[in-house]
Amino acid sequence: MASLQEPLDEVATDTASLGALDQLLGYHLRRASAVFAADFARALEGTGMRQVLFGVLSLVQANPGINQGTVGRILGIQRANMVAPINTLVEMGLIDRRTDPRDRRAFLLELTEKGVATFDDSLRRIREHEKGLVGDLTSDEREMMIDLLGRIERRER
Amino acid sequence: MASLQEPLDEVATDTASLGALDQLLGYHLRRASAVFAADFARALEGTGMRQVLFGVLSLVQANPGINQGTVGRILGIQRANMVAPINTLVEMGLIDRRTDPRDRRAFLLELTEKGVATFDDSLRRIREHEKGLVGDLTSDEREMMIDLLGRIERRER
DNA sequence: TATTGTTATACTCTATAACTATA
DNA sequence: TATAGTTATAGAGTATAACAATA
Numbered sequence: 431m432a433s434l435q436e437p438l439d440e441v442a443t444d445t446a447s448l449g450a451l452d453q454l455l456g457y458h459l460r461r462a463s464a465v466f467a468a469d470f471a472r473a474l475e476g477t478g479m480r481q482v483l484f485g486v487l488s489l490v491q492a493n494p495g496i497n498q499g500t501v502g503r504i505l506g507i508q509r510a511n512m513v514a515p516i517n518t519l520v521e522m523g524l525i526d527r528r529t530d531p532r533d534r535r536a537f538l539l540e541l542t543e544k545g546v547a548t549f550d551d552s553l554r555r556i557r558e559h560e561k562g563l564v565g566d567l568t569s570d571e572r573e574m575m576i577d578l579l580g581r582i583e584r585r586e587r
Numbered sequence: 588m589a590s591l592q593e594p595l596d597e598v599a600t601d602t603a604s605l606g607a608l609d610q611l612l613g614y615h616l617r618r619a620s621a622v623f624a625a626d627f628a629r630a631l632e633g634t635g636m637r638q639v640l641f642g643v644l645s646l647v648q649a650n651p652g653i654n655q656g657t658v659g660r661i662l663g664i665q666r667a668n669m670v671a672p673i674n675t676l677v678e679m680g681l682i683d684r685r686t687d688p689r690d691r692r693a694f695l696l697e698l699t700e701k702g703v704a705t706f707d708d709s710l711r712r713i714r715e716h717e718k719g720l721v722g723d724l725t726s727d728e729r730e731m732m733i734d735l736l737g738r739i740e741r742r743e744r
Numbered sequence: 745t746a747t748t749g750t751t752a753t754a755c756t757c758t759a760t761a762a763c764t765a766t767a
Numbered sequence: 768t769a770t771a772g773t774t775a776t777a778g779a780g781t782a783t784a785a786c787a788a789t790a
Contacts, residue, residue, distance in 0.1 A: 446646060446649070446650040446653050446657060446658075446661060447646075447649040447650055448645065448646065448649065448661070449645040449646060449648050449649025449650070450645050450648070450649070450710050451641075451642060451645040451646070453733070454713060454714075454717065455623075455717055455721055455729065455732060455733060455736075456623045456624075456627055456638075456713070456716075456717060457642065458732075458733050458736035458737060458740065459616070459619055459620045459623050459736060460620050460623070460624065460638065461663060461736070461740045462616055462620075462736040462737075462739040462740050463616045463617050463619075463620035464663065464780095464781095465739055465740055465742060465743045466612075466613045466616050466617070466739065467613075467617065468743070468744075469742075469744070470613055472744075480756080481613075481614075481617060481757095482756090482757080484608075485608060485614065488605065488606040488607050488608040489603060489604075489605065489606060489608070491606050491607070492603070492604040492605065492606025492607070493603040493604055493606070496603055497771085498771075498772070499770085499771060499772075500603060501603075504603060504605070506618060506621065507757090507758085508758075508759070508760090509770095509771070509772065509773085510758090510759080510760080510761095510772085510773075510774080510775095511757075511758060511759080512772085513772070513773060513774080516772095530771095533766080533767070533770090533771080534765080534766060534767085534771095535764095535765065535766045535767070535770065535771040535772065536766095536770090536771055536772080537771080537772075553607050556611060556613070557611075559613075560611065560612055560613060562742075563739060563742050564612055564738075564739060566738070567735065567738075571731075571735060572612065574728075574731070575612060575615075575732070575735055576610070576612060576615050578724065578728060578732055579612075579615035579616060579618070579619040580615060580619075581721075581723070581724075582619040582622055582623065582720060582721060583615065583618045583619050583622055585622060585626075585719075585720050586622045586625075587625075587626065587629075621758095637779080638780095639779090639780080654748085655748080655749070656747085656748060656749075664780090664781085665781075665782070665783090666747095666748070666749065666750085667749085667750075667751080667752095667781090667782080667783080667784095668780075668781060668782080669749085670749070670750060670751085673749095687748095690747090690748080690789080690790070691748095691788080691789060691790090692747065692748040692749070692788065692789045692790070693747090693748055693749080693789095694748085694749075745790100746789100746790080747788100747789080747790070748787100748788085748789080748790095749786105749787090749788090749789105750785100750786075750787080750788100751784105751785085751786075751787105752783105752784090752785085752786100753782100753783085753784090754781100754782080754783090755780100755781085755782080756779100756780085756781080756782105757778105757779085757780080757781105758777100758778085758779080758780100759776100759777080759778080759779100760775100760776085760777085761774100761775090761776090762773100762774085762775085763772105763773075763774075763775100764771100764772085764773075764774100765770100765771085765772090765773105766769105766770080766771080766772100767768100767769080767770070767771095
C-alpha cells in the first residue's frame with residue numbers, strides 16, 4: 431500500500447483512472463441514465479413535465495381507460511408512489527380520473543384534450559433531446575441498445 | 588378520444604402497451620438502470636456498501652492519494668454531496684483522509700487495509716451480480732454496450 | 745478573487761407499513 | 768381474505784446558496 435506520507439502528484443488532476451468501475455456495466459448504465467435524465471429535464475424545462483409524469487401520460491395515451499394500478503405495475507412504480515404523480519397530472523388538467531363502475535375501488539384514467547396536446551409537445555421535445563444525445567448512433571446501434579436494455583429490464587426480480 | 592362513459596376492457600390487464608415510451612432510449616436506460624441498482628443492493632445487502640460508496644472506493648483504490656474533489660468531479664458528484672459519503676467511508680474504517688500538505692484546503696484519500704478487503708469482496712459480489720443480470724450477453728454485446736453508454740456519458744453538458 | 749470542503753435546505757424518487765373502502 | 772388506492776414516514780440521490788479556511 432502507498433504510504434500516507436507521500437501523496438502522489440499524478441492523481442491530483444481530473445484524469446484519474448476509474449479502476450474496476452470502468453468495466454462494470456452497472457456503473458455506465460447509472461451514469462448514462464443520469465446524463466439522459468439531466469438532458470431530459472433541460473428539454474422539458476418550464477413545462478412541468480418530468481420523466482415519471484411523461485411515462486404515465488404515454489401509458490394513458492396508448493391505453494385510454496387504463497387503471498392507475500396497472501400503470502404503476504407496468505412502469506415499475508409502487509401503488510403508494512403513484513398517488514402524487516396522478517394527483518399532479520389531474521391538477522395540471524392533463525388526465526381525467528374517475529372510479530371504475532365495475533370495481534369502485536379502482537380509478538380509470540384518460541387524457542384530457544390538454545393532456546393530448548401536452549403529450550404530443552413533450553414527445554416532440556423528447557425526440558429532439560434524444561437526437562441531440564444519441565443522434566450519432568446508427569439505427570442498428572440504437573435498436574440493439576434498446577434490445578439489450580430490454581433484456582436487462584425483463585430480468586427484474 | 589374514447590368516451591369516459593365506456594371503460595375499455597382490454598386495458599384492465601397488465602399487458603397494456605407502453606406507447607411512445609417503448610421506442611425511447613431514455614426510458615429503457617432508466618428502467619434497466621433501476622433493475623441493476625436494485626440487484627446491486629441485494630448483492631451487497633448487509634455490507635453497508637452502496638453504489639456511490641463503491642464508486643468512491645474504486646477511484647481511491649485505483650488512485651491512492653487522490654483528493655476528494657477530484658473523486659467527485661470524475662463520478663459526477665458535486666462537492667456538497669461528497670461530504671456525507673466520505674464521512675461514512677471514514678467512519679466505516681475503509682478510507683483514511685488527511686489534509687494535503689501542499690494545499691491545506693484539500694483532503695487526500697487512501698484505502699485502509701479493511702478498505703482494500705471490503706473493496707475486493709464487494710467487487711467479487713458485484714461481478715457475480717452482473718453475471719446474473721447480463722451473463723447471457725456475449726463479450727461483444729457487453730463491450731458494445733459499455734462503448735455506447737460511454738459515448739452517451741461523454742455527451743454530458 | 746478563486747477554490748476546497750462544509751453546512752443547511754429542498755425536491756425527487758423509492759421503500760415499507762398501516763389504513764379505508766370495496767371486492 | 769384479498770385488492771385498489773391512500774397516508775405517513777424514512778432513506779437515498781441530487782441541486783443550490785452561503786460560509787470558513789486557504790490559495
